[in-house]
Amino acid sequence: MNFDQEQQYRHEMVQIGRWLYERGWTPSYSGNYSVLLDEQRILTTPTGYCKGLLQPADLIIVDRQGVPLDPQTPLPSSELLMHLAVYAERPDVHACVHAHPPCTIACSIAGIELTQPLLEDIILTLGKIPTVPYARTGTAALGEAIKPFIRDHDALVLDHHGSLTVASSLTKAFHRTEQVEQAATIISTALSMGRLQPLAAEHVADLLAVRRARGGNPKAEPLLPEA
Ligand SMILES: [Zn+2]
Numbered sequence: 001m002n003f004d005q006e007q008q009y010r011h012e013m014v015q016i017g018r019w020l021y022e023r024g025w026t027p028s029y030s031g032n033y034s035v036l037l038d039e040q041r042i043l044t045t046p047t048g049y050c051k052g053l054l055q056p057a058d059l060i061i062v063d064r065q066g067v068p069l070d071p072q073t074p075l076p077s078s079e080l081l082m083h084l085a086v087y088a089e090r091p092d093v094h095a096c097v098h099a100h101p102p103c104t105i106a107c108s109i110a111g112i113e114l115t116q117p118l119l120e121d122i123i124l125t126l127g128k129i130p131t132v133p134y135a136r137t138g139t140a141a142l143g144e145a146i147k148p149f150i151r152d153h154d155a156l157v158l159d160h161h162g163s164l165t166v167a168s169s170l171t172k173a174f175h176r177t178e179q180v181e182q183a184a185t186i187i188s189t190a191l192s193m194g195r196l197q198p199l200a201a202e203h204v205a206d207l208l209a210v211r212r213a214r215g216g217n218p219k220a221e222p223l224l225p226e227a
Contacts, residue, residue, distance in 0.1 A: 001037045009035055009043050009170070010056035016097070016174050017045070021052030025099040025181060031162075032077040033097040035170045036087065040064060044083070046074035078138030085143035086150050086166050095170040100162040101181035103188055108159045112191065114183050117199055117222035122183050123207045126155045127220030129180055134159040152219035155180050198225055 016033060020026040031051050034044035042062050045051065049058060060073040064087065066080045083096040107114065114122070114129035122129070132149050135142040146164060149156050155165045155176045165176035190196055198204075201224075208221060 001041075006037060006043070007056065009037065010059050012170050013043065013045070013059050014054050014056055016170055017051035017054040019174060020097075020099055020177070021050065023101075023181075025101040025163075025177065026051045027100065031097075031099045032079050032083075033095070033170065033173070034080065034083045035095040037061065041069065042066075042080075042083070042087070044076050044080055047077045048074070079142075081138065081140055081143040082146055082164060085147055086164075089147055089150055090166060092168065093166040094168050095166065095173040097165050097170070097173040097177050098158075098162060099177050101177065101184070103184040104157055104163045104181050105161065107184045107188055108157050108161070110188070112184075112187060114157060114180070114187065115223045116196070117204045117207070117224065118187060118190075118196060119183055120199075120207060122179065123204070123222055124211050124214070124216075126153070126176065126179060127211065127216060128222040129153070129155045129157055129183065131157040131159050132164075134161070137161060152217050154220070157184075 020031055029048050029050055032045045034042050037043050040063060043059055044062060046058055046060050060076060061069045062076050063069060066076055066084055079098055082098060086093055086096050108131055113131050117123050130149050130153055132145050135145040146156060150166065154167060157163060163177055163180045165173045165180060167173035167176055
């Protein structure tokens with residue numbers, strides 16, 4: 001990774017901070033995200049910064065244990081432990097985005113899971129979005145809690161907390177956060193209007209066939225309603 005590439009990542013991180021903050025998905029100082037610069041180094045957001053106001057020079061570089069390479073830089077978020085768990089479990093993942101999108105959190109508080117085959121786009125891409133049981137923010141326990149879920153899924157809801165999305169690039173991971181919050185918004189809006197009507201079984205089967213043909217992970221497929 002040369003200097004110019006690192007600068008590109010820094011600018012992408014700043015842009016993603018603005019997108020997250022302006023959409024209300026990382027209010028106050030919440031949220032954090034990271035990208036692998038190479039096998040040894042991770043570029044990530046510092047703790048205690050508003051993501052909407054980040055500048056390229058504010059971002060910090062840590063090692064695979066989360067320790068800043070330069071002791072003069074601010075510390076990373078305590079939630080970086082989650083990202084480290086993701087990178088340890090998923091060699092294909094190069095970026096993680098953790099946010100606090102309100103509808104996603106509201107669904108978890110209401111006990112609504114985003115695992116049914118209701119939305120065409122989600123069936124074809126993420127499959128399902130499971131909810132990770134609650135573990136306190138910033139603890140190694142949360143990192144451990146996500147491990148069994150992140151192995152087969154690219155987007156998770158963290159119970160009573162937020163979202164975690166992963167991808168081969170930062171912008172893709174951001175777009176997955178967008179998909180999670182949109183799914184949560186649509187499903188909660190539909191529920192507020194009445195009941196959820198399932199997509200007909202033949203249409204679900206058709207979408208699953210397309211998903212499988214595209215190489216979608218079978219373990220991430222949505223949960224079919226009991227017959
Ligand atoms: Zn959080």
